[in-house]
Amino acid sequence: MVLSHRPVQGPATTVSALTQCAAAAAAVAAALFALPSLAQTASDPHAAEPAATGLSAVTVTGNWLSGAASNAEKVLEHAGARTIVDRQRIQESGSASLREALRLVPGVQVQDSNGTGGSDVSLNLGVRGLTARLSPRSYVLQDGVPVSYAPYGQPQLSLAPVALGNLESVDVVRGAGSVRYGPQNVGGIINFVTRAIPKDFAGEVSVGTEIYGQGGNVKTTPSFFVGGTNEAGLGLAVLYSGTHGKGWRGSNDKTDIDDVLVKSSYRLSPNSGLSASLHHFEGKGLMPGGLTSAQYAADPFQSTRSYDQFTGRRTDGSLKYSYEDGRNSFEVLGYYVDSFRGSYLERDGTGANAGRRSLNGAPRSYSYYGIEPRYSRIFETGPVVQEVSVGYRHLKEKSSETAQVTAFYAPGQVDAMALPLGTTQTSQGGTTANAFYIDNRIDWGNWTITPGVRYERIRSFNNVVDYRGPTGVASSPKAEANEWLPTLSALYRMNDNWSVFANAGKSFGPQQYAQLAQSSGNQLHPESAKTYELGTHFKSDSWSGELTLFNIDFDKELFLDRPDGSGTGVWTDLGATRHRGLESALRYDLGKSHPAFKGLSLGMTYTFTQAVNQAGDFAGRDLPLYSRHTAALSARYAIERWTFNAELNAQSRQRSPGTPGTTIAPKPYVTQEDANGNLGDIPGFSTLGLRASYQGGKDLHNLRLTVGMKNVLDRRYFTRSTDSNGGGKYVGMPRTLYVQGTIAF
Numbered sequence: 170m171v172l173s174h175r176p177v178q179g180p181a182t183t184v185s186a187l188t189q190c191a192a193a194a195a196a197v198a199a200a201l202f203a204l205p206s207l208a209q210t211a212s213d214p215h216a217a218e219p220a221a222t223g224l225s226a227v228t229v230t231g232n233w234l235s236g237a238a239s240n241a242e243k244v245l246e247h248a249g250a251r252t253i254v255d256r257q258r259i260q261e262s263g264s265a266s267l268r269e270a271l272r273l274v275p276g277v278q279v280q281d282s283n284g285t286g287g288s289d290v291s292l293n294l295g296v297r298g299l300t301a302r303l304s305p306r307s308y309v310l311q312d313g314v315p316v317s318y319a320p321y322g323q324p325q326l327s328l329a330p331v332a333l334g335n336l337e338s339v340d341v342v343r344g345a346g347s348v349r350y351g352p353q354n355v356g357g358i359i360n361f362v363t364r365a366i367p368k369d370f371a372g373e374v375s376v377g378t379e380i381y382g383q384g385g386n387v388k389t390t391p392s393f394f395v396g397g398t399n400e401a402g403l404g405l406a407v408l409y410s411g412t413h414g415k416g417w418r419g420s421n422d423k424t425d426i427d428d429v430l431v432k433s434s435y436r437l438s439p440n441s442g443l444s445a446s447l448h449h450f451e452g453k454g455l456m457p458g459g460l461t462s463a464q465y466a467a468d469p470f471q472s473t474r475s476y477d478q479f480t481g482r483r484t485d486g487s488l489k490y491s492y493e494d495g496r497n498s499f500e501v502l503g504y505y506v507d508s509f510r511g512s513y514l515e516r517d518g519t520g521a522n523a524g525r526r527s528l529n530g531a532p533r534s535y536s537y538y539g540i541e542p543r544y545s546r547i548f549e550t551g552p553v554v555q556e557v558s559v560g561y562r563h564l565k566e567k568s569s570e571t572a573q574v575t576a577f578y579a580p581g582q583v584d585a586m587a588l589p590l591g592t593t594q595t596s597q598g599g600t601t602a603n604a605f606y607i608d609n610r611i612d613w614g615n616w617t618i619t620p621g622v623r624y625e626r627i628r629s630f631n632n633v634v635d636y637r638g639p640t641g642v643a644s645s646p647k648a649e650a651n652e653w654l655p656t657l658s659a660l661y662r663m664n665d666n667w668s669v670f671a672n673a674g675k676s677f678g679p680q681q682y683a684q685l686a687q688s689s690g691n692q693l694h695p696e697s698a699k700t701y702e703l704g705t706h707f708k709s710d711s712w713s714g715e716l717t718l719f720n721i722d723f724d725k726e727l728f729l730d731r732p733d734g735s736g737t738g739v740w741t742d743l744g745a746t747r748h749r750g751l752e753s754a755l756r757y758d759l760g761k762s763h764p765a766f767k768g769l770s771l772g773m774t775y776t777f778t779q780a781v782n783q784a785g786d787f788a789g790r791d792l793p794l795y796s797r798h799t800a801a802l803s804a805r806y807a808i809e810r811w812t813f814n815a816e817l818n819a820q821s822r823q824r825s826p827g828t829p830g831t832t833i834a835p836k837p838y839v840t841q842e843d844a845n846g847n848l849g850d851i852p853g854f855s856t857l858g859l860r861a862s863y864q865g866g867k868d869l870h871n872l873r874l875t876v877g878m879k880n881v882l883d884r885r886y887f888t889r890s891t892d893s894n895g896g897g898k899y900v901g902m903p904r905t906l907y908v909q910g911t912i913a914f
Contacts, residue, residue: 229556230610231498231545234349234360235313240338241713245706248619248658248670249345250276250357250717250752255338256364261805261814263860263877263907265379265390266412267292267333271359272818274341275715275752275774278795283899284892285327285514288454288479289412289424292329296343296356297721298748298780298795302892303327306356306678308346312363312446314487314504317353318535319566321600322629322682324353328481328510330450331361332428334375334392334410338362343752344702344719345658345672348606348621349560355676355698355723366404366434370397375911377875381417382883382904383470388414388424402436417903418457419472426452441492453480458515459890459897462846469887469900476513476528476585477894483508501542509534514894515585522577528585530573537566556610561603568598568631568682591636598631598682608656615662623654625677627695631685646685650695652677667707674700684727684740693740698723704752711762714755721748724783745783746792752776772803786829790838794888796820796853812862814877819855825889847889847896854886854901871913879905 230236236243240253252274264270268279271294280286280293280301295301303325309316311331317324343357350358372395379388389412396406412426427450434444458474487504511532518525543560573590608621627650635642656674663669678696685693704717726744754774759766776799780792791797798821806813827848830836842849860877883904890896 228495229493229498229545229547231493231558232313232500232543234310234340234342234358235362241708243340244715245666245668245708246617246660247342247345247706248617248660249672249702250343250704250715250719251341251706252343252715252754253338253340256336259333259336259339260875261812261860261862262803262816263814263858263879264333265377265388265907267329267331267361268294270333270336270339271341273774273801274339275754275776276343276717276719276750276778277341278778278799278820280794281888281899281901282454282456283459283888284890284896285456285479285512285894286892287456287458287477287890287894287899288422288452289416290328290426290452290454290479290481292326292331294359295795296341297719297750298746298778298792299356299721299723300792301794304329305681306353308350308352308354308358310350310358310360311448312487313360313489313502314485315506315537315539316361318508318510318533319537319568319600319682320564321352321602321627321679322566322568322598322631323533323535324678324681327479327512328450328452328483328508330428330448330452330481330483330508332392332410332412332426332450334390335363335394335408335428335430336361337364344700344717345619345656345670345674347654347674347676347700348608348623348656351604351623351654351676352602352625352627353678355678355696355700355721363430363432364394364406364408366396366398366406366432368398370395371913372396373911373913375909377907377909379414380906380908381902382906383417386415386417388412388416396432398434402434402442404432404434406432408432416457417905418470418900421455421472421475421477422457424452424454426450426454440494441490443488443490445486445488447486449482449484451482454478456514456894457899459892459895459899460846461897462842462844465846465887465898465900469885469898470903474515474894475580476515479510479512481508481510496547498545499543501540503538503540505536505538507536513586515580516893517895518577524579525577526580526585527577528575528588528590530590531571532573533568533570535566535568537564539564552613554612556612557607558610559605559607561605564600564602564604566600568596570594570596570598570682593637594633594635594686596631596633596682596686598629598685600627600629600679602627617660617662619656619658619660621656623656625650625652625654625679627652627679629680629682629685631682633686644686646688648680648685648693650677650679652695652697666709667705669705671703672701676700680727688740693727694725696723696727697725711758712756715753717752719748719750719752721746723748728785744785746780747783748778748780750776750778768807770805772805773801775800782829786835787826787838790826791824793825793891794823794851796823798853810864810866812864814858814860814862816858816860817855818858819853821853823851823853823888825849825851825891827891845896846898847891849889851887851889854884856884856886856902857881873909873911873913875907875909875911877907879907 286293293301294304299306340360346358347354375392377390392410398404408430416422431447436442456477457472485506489502491500515526541562545558548555572594575588603626606623611618629648654675658672660670699722701720724745728744756772758770802817804815826838839848858879862875865872886901
């Protein structure tokens with residue numbers, strides 16, 4: 170992969186990365202087949218059958234994130250806020266990216282690309298008012314495998330190696346998940362579920378196109394899927410999804426994304442099986458950068474950043490053995506991940522270099538492997554049925570990061586990519602983490618009570634050499650954490666279609682490599698938060714919905730203190746924030762209740778969030794870049810082979826107040842736009858989308874044609890960034906026409 174004409178120093182070849190994945194998968198396979206007892210029980214026809222008492226009503230759940238229950242049942246039986254958006258809902262919303270799909274979930278706010286997360290390769294999502302920049306507060310997975318570069322030391326998603334076209338659903342657990350999954354789970358758990366291997370041979374080819382109203386730029390999203398399972402129980406599927414073309418800003422935002430996934434499975438017995446995957450993702454995006462207030466007023470779609478760009482690649486492999494007999498559930502998942510990211514960012518000079526720029530490079534490589542066994546068993550005592558689950562994870566990660574910079578130059582007068590890059594800092598980091606959890610699901614009548622606890626033992630280091638002085642200065646900061654994370658949840662079934670729940674739990678996030686490097690000797694504590702929820706889920710033939718009240722007390726939040734107002738600073742753990750609010754969703758199928766409205770259904774979501782600082786100069790004031798109010802209205806009408814959809818989305822004002830200072834150098838909470846365009850309030854806005862789809866039958870080779878329009882009224886809106894590449898204003902998507910054709914076979 171090459172950035173412009175300057176090569177980026179990354180892993181030698183993709184082939185070597187694939188070889189490493191294969192070797193790791195083989196090692197895990199050997200360990201799996203060394204587990205004799207469960208496999209023998211599964212294949213022995215004379216093995217004792219599990220007792221039938223009580224199992225007709227309650228069976229083992231095991232891994233509730235990937236269990237066999239339907240999506241509706243998973244949500245109804247989960248004692249916390251949870252939303253699963255399936256493939257059909259994603260398609261009918263007109264979503265062409267992860268950002269658009271995640272906006273369908275109450276409580277999740279997703280920023281358009283901006284700042285150093287300013288390419289289509291990145292993902293900026295925030296849950297319940299938590300920071301959205303590069304999604305550091307949520308534990309993000311694909312098919313149960315962590316998505317970030319390094320789950321402990323580098324959780325950001327400047328490279329989000331997930332393509333929408335390969336997904337079957339998006340599962341967002343906003344509460345009651347910290348016992349099973351972590352770290353960085355203050356903002357919940359998000360699992361991207363890829364398309365399953367079909368029982369019979371099936372395939373699909375699809376091409377989508379977006380045409381932007383400003384400049385006429387075009388972006389395409391091709392995808393391909395084929396797979397099946399033979400009579401011997403061997404299944405195989407190949408998935409591809411990509412994004413190629415230009416966005417709605419300038420000429421330097423060209424995007425190239427390719428995501429290839431190979432999945433396989435083998436049924437060892439009626440109760441056990443193996444599954445494996447091999448995944449490779451490559452993405453490159455040029456970043457148009459922010460605009461000053463004057464530049465935005467002159468032309469909000471222009472770009473003044475000639476070189477800002479980001480590239481990344483990831484190769485990972487996983488292997489899982491699973492066994493389930495109704496009373497026992499056991500699985501062990503092993504995975505290996507190798508990834509690389511590189512970027513070039515122009516930065517404006519200050520003082521004597523005002524009006525000039527330097528080009529900064531940041532090649533970084535990461536790798537990690539993990540193994541996660543988990544076991545669940547049902548026990549019965551009279552009317553009480555208990556499911557005790559235990560799990561363990563060993564994860565080891567490595568990082569190699571480099572910071573580079575050119576000399577200052579006058580913009581437009583030199584080719585910055587031809588200038589030599591000098592190294593200013595290098596670091597070699599690593600983490601060894603061991604996590605153990607146990608929880609006990611207690612079913613008694615209509616009640617389900619689940620106490621649980623997770624224990625995390627983490628050892629991290631980062632060997633840093635700083636070359637900005639006359640001689641290199643070395644430091645080796647280390648961090649240790651031993652965290653107990655208890656949770657307690659309760660669910661009551663009002664009837665078969667309605668449940669109410671409450672939960673309380675503790676979540677945390679450990680120190681990251683960059684924070685260790687800039688701690689200046691401070692002994693940082695892991696971030697910790699206490700989360701409380703009270704809510705309900707319901708679903709019937711006509712109605713479905715959810716309502717949740719939440720409160721997050723987030724203390725020991727790591728904060729980058731910049732007392733002198735410069736771009737450098739020191740990380741401290743003096744931050745604290747509070748997040749509280751309400752999330753709701755409702756869907757009504759009129760046709761199920763009133764035959765005259767057959768085919769018509771309506772939906773709505775509304776979220777109120779109050780996220781405020783609890784410490785420092787900005788105490789009591791809103792956190793940046795989130796909306797207190799978000800809402801959506803949707804309508805769907807299906808008649809014969811036609812489906813029509815309408816979506817109206819709205820969000821209230823956001824803040825971009827700047828960074829709080831110290832008692833020595835306090836700073837104001839900025840609400841009026843400054844000349845740079847990066848500070849000041851951001852007005853709220855709403856957008857309207859329309860879609861029509863025609864589904865052909867076998868006579869048309871199952872052809873599906875879709876045409877739609879986003880931001881129909883061409884509403885102009887923007888966001889801001891205060892990132893290190895200048896920040897400024899970023900215009901949102903203009904009126905956009907999209908067309909998609911799909912053939913299934």
